[in-house]
Amino acid sequence: MSAGLDARLVVDRGEFRLDAALRARPGEVVALLGPNGAGKSTALRALAGLESLTGGHVRLDGRDVTTAPPERRPVGMVFQDYLLFDHLSALDNVAFGPRCAGAGRAEARAAAARLLERVGLAAFARARPRALSGGQAQRVALARALAVRPRLLLLDEPLAALDVHTRAGVRAELRRHLADLDCATVLVTHDPLDAMVLADRITVVEAGRVVQEGAPGDVAQHPRTGYVARLVGLNLYRGTAHGTRVEVAGAGAEVALPEPRAGEVFVAFPPRAVALYRERPDGSPRNLWRLRTEGVERFGDQVRVHLDGPLPLRADITPAALAELRLDTGTPVWAAVKAAEVRCYPA
Amino acid sequence: MTPGSPPAEAAPPEAAGTRRAAALRVRAGRFPWPLVVPALIGLAFLVLPFAGLLVRAPWASLGTRLLLPEVRGALWLSLTTATAATAVSVLLGVPLAWLLARTAFPGRRLVRALVTVPMVIPPVVGGVALLLALGRRGLVGGYLDAWFGVSLPFTPAAVVLAQVFVAMPFLVISVEGALRGADRRYEEAAATLGASRAVVFWRVTLPMVAPGVAAGAVLAWARALGEFGATITFAGNFPGRTQTMPLAVYLAMQESPESAIVLSLVLLAVSLGVLVALRDRWTGAL
Numbered sequence: 001m002s003a004g005l006d007a008r009l010v011v012d013r014g015e016f017r018l019d020a021a022l023r024a025r026p027g028e029v030v031a032l033l034g035p036n037g038a039g040k041s042t043a044l045r046a047l048a049g050l051e052s053l054t055g056g057h058v059r060l061d062g063r064d065v066t067t068a069p070p071e072r073r074p075v076g077m078v079f080q081d082y083l084l085f086d087h088l089s090a091l092d093n094v095a096f097g098p099r100c101a102g103a104g105r106a107e108a109r110a111a112a113a114r115l116l117e118r119v120g121l122a123a124f125a126r127a128r129p130r131a132l133s134g135g136q137a138q139r140v141a142l143a144r145a146l147a148v149r150p151r152l153l154l155l156d157e158p159l160a161a162l163d164v165h166t167r168a169g170v171r172a173e174l175r176r177h178l179a180d181l182d183c184a185t186v187l188v189t190h191d192p193l194d195a196m197v198l199a200d201r202i203t204v205v206e207a208g209r210v211v212q213e214g215a216p217g218d219v220a221q222h223p224r225t226g227y228v229a230r231l232v233g234l235n236l237y238r239g240t241a242h243g244t245r246v247e248v249a250g251a252g253a254e255v256a257l258p259e260p261r262a263g264e265v266f267v268a269f270p271p272r273a274v275a276l277y278r279e280r281p282d283g284s285p286r287n288l289w290r291l292r293t294e295g296v297e298r299f300g301d302q303v304r305v306h307l308d309g310p311l312p313l314r315a316d317i318t319p320a321a322l323a324e325l326r327l328d329t330g331t332p333v334w335a336a337v338k339a340a341e342v343r344c345y346p347a
Numbered sequence: 348m349t350p351g352s353p354p355a356e357a358a359p360p361e362a363a364g365t366r367r368a369a370a371l372r373v374r375a376g377r378f379p380w381p382l383v384v385p386a387l388i389g390l391a392f393l394v395l396p397f398a399g400l401l402v403r404a405p406w407a408s409l410g411t412r413l414l415l416p417e418v419r420g421a422l423w424l425s426l427t428t429a430t431a432a433t434a435v436s437v438l439l440g441v442p443l444a445w446l447l448a449r450t451a452f453p454g455r456r457l458v459r460a461l462v463t464v465p466m467v468i469p470p471v472v473g474g475v476a477l478l479l480a481l482g483r484r485g486l487v488g489g490y491l492d493a494w495f496g497v498s499l500p501f502t503p504a505a506v507v508l509a510q511v512f513v514a515m516p517f518l519v520i521s522v523e524g525a526l527r528g529a530d531r532r533y534e535e536a537a538a539t540l541g542a543s544r545a546v547v548f549w550r551v552t553l554p555m556v557a558p559g560v561a562a563g564a565v566l567a568w569a570r571a572l573g574e575f576g577a578t579i580t581f582a583g584n585f586p587g588r589t590q591t592m593p594l595a596v597y598l599a600m601q602e603s604p605e606s607a608i609v610l611s612l613v614l615l616a617v618s619l620g621v622l623v624a625l626r627d628r629w630t631g632a633l
């Protein structure tokens with residue numbers, strides 16, 4: 001019998017199949033990170049009991065709740081657009097759960113008032129949800145979910161409904177609240193920044209499958225799929241290492257390593273480690289590829305160049321360098337990367 | 348005004364600033380006569396009869412006629428029975444609407460069709476059917492009489508039953524529409540907070556569809572107030588007991604048309620009064 005969440009979620013829906021194992025210890029925040037349509041929200045709804053499983057199980061603190069209806073699960077959920085009840089005040093929204101659990105009106109309201117106080121909204125107890133800002137509504141929704149004393153807290157894209165300006169503040173706030181909790185927490189997001197800041201562990205889901213799992217730092221350092229690599233800003237390849245050279249799978253290119261390796265490996269290097277030349281550079285760096293310009297876009301104060309050829313990659317250069325190189329779609333270039341910049345880890 | 352001229356130019360000039368703004372307004376294009384002419388004829392057709400009522404009303408003797416005991420009795424009976432019928436319709440019709448909108452059972456489509464039947468059959472036929480079902484020798488009425496000594500036909504209760512029969516479908520359809528339009532994710536949110544399905548209905552669903560319930564209740568009340576055919580067939584026409592306003596109007600029309608006009612004016616005033624009173628608060632969904 002293990003504390004926290006232990007689940008294997010299998011949901012078959014015609015073309016789409018979700019099959020993901022999920023664990024979260026009490027007090028741990030696990031982020032489900034993945035592109036749209038990866039099955040993250042389905043997983044969350046299955047954990048809440050709003051969606052039936054075709055296979056697998058959901059155990060909470062050792063208790064099997066696989067077939068329990070939502071109202072019988074010790075689960076609290078914060079929905080993407082919060083879904084606060086508009087006909088109730090903020091206080092009564094939070095008191096809703098305790099009332100359903102059998103608490104008297106006064107008792108439920110007292111508990112709700114304490115929770116509102118905790119999220120810093122004591123002054124808004126009597127406000128109607130529509131009078132609250134996005135960040136405030138999110139905190140009321142969090143307090144409402146916590147009012148049922150859940151053993152598992154679920155957050156569906158908790159920051160997606162907020163505008164860019166308030167997001168950073170609310171994110172920091174939410175992190176503080178999540179850190180105080182003693183229940184297991186699973187949050188769903190497609191934003192790597194949310195996952196990195198809020199979670200203790202990240203589970204990457206793509207097309208219904210878990211493709212990578214680990215601490216945020218580890219996921220950022222050692223991406224294992226193209227999706228994660230793009231999120232954390234790395235060029236990523238898989239191949240076979242022969243000493244200090246890696247033969248990249250499916251491409252006619254090799255990547256040189258700083259030190260010898262063997263077997264199946266990932267190699268990764270950041271776009272800013274790539275130098276571009278119109279003429280073949282002298283002194284020949286150990287990693288040099290002849291590539292073709294696919295496109296150019298602004299990226300912060302840099303310019304990101306997409307290159308195609310034997311080793312498709314992205315390079316970040318300064319606008320001045322771009323002007324000097326006179327790159328256009330189809331322009332052939334030489335791309336060089338120092339071996340010391342290349343990271344290599346087992347596949 | 349020529350057919351092509353926009354209303355803005357025809358409007359009386361106001362402040363200079365407004366006129367300048369009007370001069371720059373994009374013109375509305377060809378006036379849609381083929382739509383407007385039938386619309387105006389339709390409107391006239393709906394309003395003219397009331398004008399007739401008002402013009403022909405015996406204003407001088409209005410007060411004395413209103414105070415006649417028959418008139419007051421009929422009005423009181425109409426208001427109480429229509430209100431009772433609305434209450435019964437809400438109590439039975441809202442759960443029925445929930446059943447149709449929120450559950451799946453075999454034959455649901457058939458049930459839905461049956462619910463709307465009273466809306467389309469002639470009310471007289473409804474009255475006959477009620478008599479055959481609940482009359483003293485009816486399908487159920489026979490047992491009511493034999494076991495409890497209860498006989499429904501030709502009582503005020505029969506008036507209410509006849510009104511419920513014709514009015515409840517309006518409420519059911521209105522509430523079912525509101526239920527279908529309501530965002531079910533709020534119900535899911537309530538379920539994750541530990542609410543049973545019954546609690547979800549009372550504390551989340553019902554408040555969400557309250558405007559639909561109110562609109563349905565107003566429709567049902569208006570329909571019950573005007574009920575004639577089923578009432579006269581099933582409940583009869585006994586002054587003070589089952590003679591509602593519509594029956595009194597019809598009867599008065601045979602003997603003294605002026606009384607009929609007065610009664611009609613009263614019905615019209617009551618109906619309009621209720622609609623206006625509820626207009627903004629509840630009937631937005633109507």
